[in-house]
Every structure is written in C-alpha cells, then in structure tokens.
Amino acid sequence: MKEQKKGIILGLAAYILWGIIPLYWKLLPTVNSMDILCYRIVWSFLFMGIYILITKRGLAFMQEVKSVLRDRKKVIGIVAAAILISINWFTFIYSVSQGRVTEASLGYYMNPLVNVLLGTVILKERLNRAGIVACLLALTGVLLLTIQTGVVPYASLIMAFSFSFYGLMKKKIEISSYTGLTLETFVILPIALVYLFFFSEKGFMAYEININLLLMGAGIVTAIPLLLFAEAAKRISYIIVGFIQYINPTIMLLFAVFLFKEPYTSAQFTAFGFIWLGIAVFTYSSYLTFKKEQKILGE
Template identity: 35%
Template structure:
C-alpha cells in the first residue's frame, strides 16, 4: 500500500512539474515571442483581442467541463463579483503594460518586474494577511530594494515598467487568494467583465478605420485570435501545478519565466544591459536566493511512512 502511495505521489509530482514547466515556458518565451509577432498592432488593440478571445476560450473549457453551475453561482455572489471586478482591473493593467513593454523594447524591465514579484508577494502578505517575516526574508526584501534603487539611480528614473508589472500582478494575486473561486471560473469571469469594454473599443476602431485586424491579413488575424489561447493556457497549467506541487517547488520554478524574458531581451533583441544593470539584477538574484533558501528551510518536513509490521 505504501509503495503504491509513494508511486502515486511521484506521478503527481512529475505531472505538477510538467504543468509548471509548460506554464513558465509560455510566460518566459512563447508569450513574448507571440506579442513580438503582432508588434504592428497597437497595444490597446492587442489587449482588447486578448480579452475577447480569452473569454471565448475560457467559456469553451467551461462548456466542455460542464461547469456552468459554478460559473452562475460565482456570478450571482455580490461579494465575489466585486472582488473579481477589482482583480479584472488589475490584470488588465498588467496585460496592457506587458504588451506595450514587450513591443517597445523593454523585455529586460518586464523580467525585472517578475523577478521582484515573489518578494513583493511577501510584503503584501505582511501588510494585508498578517503574515510574519523571518530575518532572512527581511534581508531579501532589503537587498531587492537596493537592486531597484541601483537601476533608478543609473537611469535617472524609477524602472516604472518593472514596478507597475510587479505591483499589479502582486495585488492581483492577493485579491485572487482571498476570493473563493476556482481558477478557471475566476479567470472566465474576469475576462467576461472586461469583454464589453474590449468589444466597445474594437467597434470604435473599426468604425473609425483604425482597426488592424480582419482586413485581409489572415496570418495576423490568426495570431490575434491565438492571444486568447496563450493567455488562458499558462494560467490553467499554473493552477494545475499549484495543486500538485509544494509551494517551495513552485517558487523555485517560477524564476524560469523572467529568466527567459531577460535572455530574449538581451540576446535575441539586443536590449541594453550594462554593468549597472548586471549589478542590479545580481542584487535581485541574491535576494531571491536568500528568500528561496529561507523558504526551503522553513518548509515543514515530509513525514516518513510508517514501517510495515
């Protein structure tokens, strides 16, 4: 029995790692490459298409999974709907800044934002969820702040793209943490809440002759439609991974996404990355190492199976 249980847990862990790797590969490489392919389209139009087609894809999954009852239940709960309106606004800001940054040559800053994000989550947990920090976690947050400060001093301005991405996604995660809604249901409702605005904007651009989509370029149209898929899939895979893996494992794998974005920005698209940038990122990576080691050490030990007989 114990052998069977151990084998089942091993399969569960392997599946979780595969889901996590798929999600972070898409966020780190496939999604930014996807948006680069539609860089001729204004960021607001890409965002509008992303929202509309993500809604279609999420509704399709709910139809296949026969989860209409859960969707209706969440939509008719006033408190849940109010919080999901807030999370929808936060994720829309995050998506818009991310799309603009990728297509404006700021992939390095987007990677910085998602490197900062796990540490910002710690701070938000302290401020809003009354979680406590140990000395190592406090040190990690201070070191990360020094990294951001170094970038601000070297450039003469705060790295606002990174900070907006980190804060919007961090606050989004905080809101979703306290909303008792399944990941797919919550994502679908957020997309549906934003869809009327997206459709209204797309209609406006079509009437004024500013719309780029559906004007004979089938390749571009297909890429815009696929933004719904590239938006929904990694979120669903991430939720599946979170159910199967320890949080410490998720935390370690999470850094693959911004690492991929950084590599793309520097090596594929030639974005500037000087000594000050290297020093700042070095401080961020040091902070992440301190935080990760602290998380692994404070994680509860895995109970040993009782011996037979």
C-alpha cells in the same frame, strides 16, 4: 510521487510558455498595445467558453457563477481581479512592443518578493529576518536601476504589484481557475469590444489574414499557461513553485539580451544582482521552513 512529477512537468511547461510569450507579441509590430490587449481579452473569453464546453464543465461552471453572484464580496473581487490582470497584461505587452523586455523580466523577478511585502502589510503575516533581508536587497536593486537610468522602472513595479494584488484577490475568491479566468475576461469584454469597434484605428479584425489569426491565437497563448499552472499548483508544493517560477523571467531576460539585443550594462547587471541575491535568500529561507515543517509532520 507520480502526481508530483506530473505537477512539476505541468509547472515547467507553464513557465516556459510564459517565458517565450514575448516572441509572440513581437510578431504583431503593426498592432498597437491597446488593440492587442483587447483582442487578448476577447479571444481568451471565447477560448475559455470552448474549453468549458469541450471538457463538459458547463454545469460546474454555472454553479460557481451562481455562487459568485450570491456573494457581493466575490463579485467585487472578480471585478478587481479583472482590472488588475488587464493592467498587468497591458504593461507587459507595451513593454515588449517598446523593446523593454529586460524591464518586463525585472517585474516578474520582483513579483515573489512583492508578494511577501503585501502579505506582511495587508494580510498581517509575520515577516522573518530572511524576508526582511530579501526585500531590502530587492529594494537596493530597484534604487540602483533608478539612479543608473535616471528613471524609476515604472513598468516593472506596475507589473510586480498588479500581479501580486491580483494574486491576493484570487486567494480570497474560492473558485476554480477556469471559472475565474472566464469571469475576469467577461467583466472586461464589453469595454474591449467597444474599443475595438468604435475607437481602434483599424476597426474589428480589419488586419491582414495572418495578423488576424495571430490575434485570435492571443486567447490560446493566454489561457493555456494559466490552465497548466492551475493544474500544477494542485500537485506540487509552494516551495517547488518558488523554484521554478524564475524560469519565466530568466528566459525573457536571455531573449532581451541575446535575441532582441537590448542594452545590458555592467551597472544593470549589478542592480539585477541585488535582486537575484534577494530572491536566493528568500527561496533558501522558504526551503528551510518547508523542510522543518516536513520533519515535524514526519515525527
């Protein structure tokens, strides 16, 4: 019980930090989205290197790296994961910088249901009746948003699907979270550095001191929630994760409406309502399944 309580606290901390991250990107209005992404990659890699040294995990890290290099499928998986998470990060940063935090929050609301969909289509997992209803409700919400705005919510869909595919890649590669994140940022690091040195309008770290410090901090705000979540996932069940993961998009949506004053009409609320209802059906179904499994184990 003590470990579970610790896991819940760590999980809450991770999702709350993810929820308030839009505030951080809003502090960088003079830096374009591609620059922020590249600095995020560079400083995340450096931060992870420092983290591995401080926690004295260098030997374990090198052993895992050797294991990855000996397995071609793992190498391909790491590269694919690096590309997917970069797409996800860029879409999120771009959405926030364009004043579309509501759309970004929608992507994270949709993510669990997209996981169910991909699990059914790719992993051939059986989709129960509640899962079908949940996915149909979410699809209805997306269609309503598309009809109301006249534009498909591409950013939301890209964020949801890129993170879900990223999760699939991570599921197939059995390595620690810190090794995974370090290798993923290392894969994209050369591209990020080439862009920053040769294609960025400003050049590498050529902003004012306060902006440069914030860009350096991008690595910290990226890595810490991921590490907290990884530790939480070891201690708590999937069903608990399912409940607390909606803290992130809920905080983002509240910021979008009340702090950033983004337009939020009754029509949008109705569309989101279908997605929330789908989430409720999916979460309740998962809870019942979890309770049933616990009862069987108890017997």
